[in-house]
Amino acid sequence: MEVLTTRRFEFSAAHRYWNPSWSPERNLEVFGKCTNEHGHGHNYVLEVTVAGEVDPDTGMVINLVDLKAIVGRVLEGFDHKHLNEDTPHFRDRQPTTENIVSVLWELIFGALPAVVRLAHLRLYETPDVFADYGGGPGAAFGRGYRFAAAHRLHSPALSPEENVATFGKCNNPAGHGHDYRFEVTVAGPVDAETGMVVNLADLDAAVAPLLEELDHTHLDRQQAHFAERPSTGENIVVYLWERLAAATGERLGWVRLWETPNNVFDYGGGA
Numbered sequence: 426m427e428v429l430t431t432r433r434f435e436f437s438a439a440h441r442y443w444n445p446s447w448s449p450e451r452n453l454e455v456f457g458k459c460t461n462e463h464g465h466g467h468n469y470v471l472e473v474t475v476a477g478e479v480d481p482d483t484g485m486v487i488n489l490v491d492l493k494a495i496v497g498r499v500l501e502g503f504d505h506k507h508l509n510e511d512t513p514h515f516r517d518r519q520p521t522t523e524n525i526v527s528v529l530w531e532l533i534f535g536a537l538p539a540v541v542r543l544a545h546l547r548l549y550e551t552p553d554v555f556a557d558y559g560g561g562p563g564a565a566f567g568r569g570y571r572f573a574a575a576h577r578l579h580s581p582a583l584s585p586e587e588n589v590a591t592f593g594k595c596n597n598p599a600g601h602g603h604d605y606r607f608e609v610t611v612a613g614p615v616d617a618e619t620g621m622v623v624n625l626a627d628l629d630a631a632v633a634p635l636l637e638e639l640d641h642t643h644l645d646r647q648q649a650h651f652a653e654r655p656s657t658g659e660n661i662v663v664y665l666w667e668r669l670a671a672a673t674g675e676r677l678g679w680v681r682l683w684e685t686p687n688n689v690f691d692y693g694g695g696a
């Protein structure tokens with residue numbers, strides 16, 4: 426019986442994006458402010474997921490004290506450092522979230538005891554920028570977005586009484602609203618020149634029309650899609666995925682939608 430265990434770690438580090446084989450203009454065009462010659466920094470958050478059999482004596486996959494010590498030793502090389510200047514890992518590749526997470530994978534993979542298997546890493550550069558890595562070629566880049574919208578849960582297929590019985594307070598005729606937040610992941614190979622699966626600026630540009638359309642609107646009254654079906658989290662997350670698939674292509678991974686911090690919906694395409 427294999428069980429997954431995840432522990433969260435934090436480290437703070439500086440970095441800079443610069444491709445020496447490009448002109449300064451090209452660097453600025455692709456990397457923007459991240460080219461600042463003295464660097465800038467982030468509070469990185471790393472989620473380490475390991476998998477293994479539950480030890481019948483300890484009841485654990487791995488003692489989290491041990492995992493903390495193992496990953497902590499790896500992160501000593503990153504915490505309060507300049508990733509380009511103080512580590513050997515980014516001499517020939519950009520210290521992007523995608524590249525940092527794959528370097529961390531190699532280092533943590535090599536340091537774990539044989540009884541567990543490294544299953545997954547997620548590295549947050551900011552609360553709204555992250556990369557996922559599970560070994561092998563490629564990675565996934567993720568980005569969080571927000572929109573504020575009113576809605577009313579109401580189904581044209583149900584009677585007024587059935588609507589009230591099904592949706593309760595959420596059927597209030599004038600509506601209510603939420604600060605919706607959603608995360609988008611795009612999976613694929615990491616470009617050797619940019620260190621990216623997708624440029625954040627390009628992803629933002631692809632998502633912008635959708636945010637513009639949804640933000641500060643009443644979903645049921647102003648979005649034709651929700652005039653015909655209830656604006657539930659399930660229907661919204663599928664709508665977001667379909668719109669984003671059209672904008673970003675077949676590399677779109679999962680969309681995770683928070684209607685409130687307590688109500689979360691995931692959709693990754695398919696039937």
Ligand SMILES: [Zn+2]
Nearest residue numbers: 440459465467
């Ligand atoms: Zn940065």
Ligand SMILES: [Zn+2]
Nearest residue numbers: 576595602603
């Ligand atoms: Zn609601």
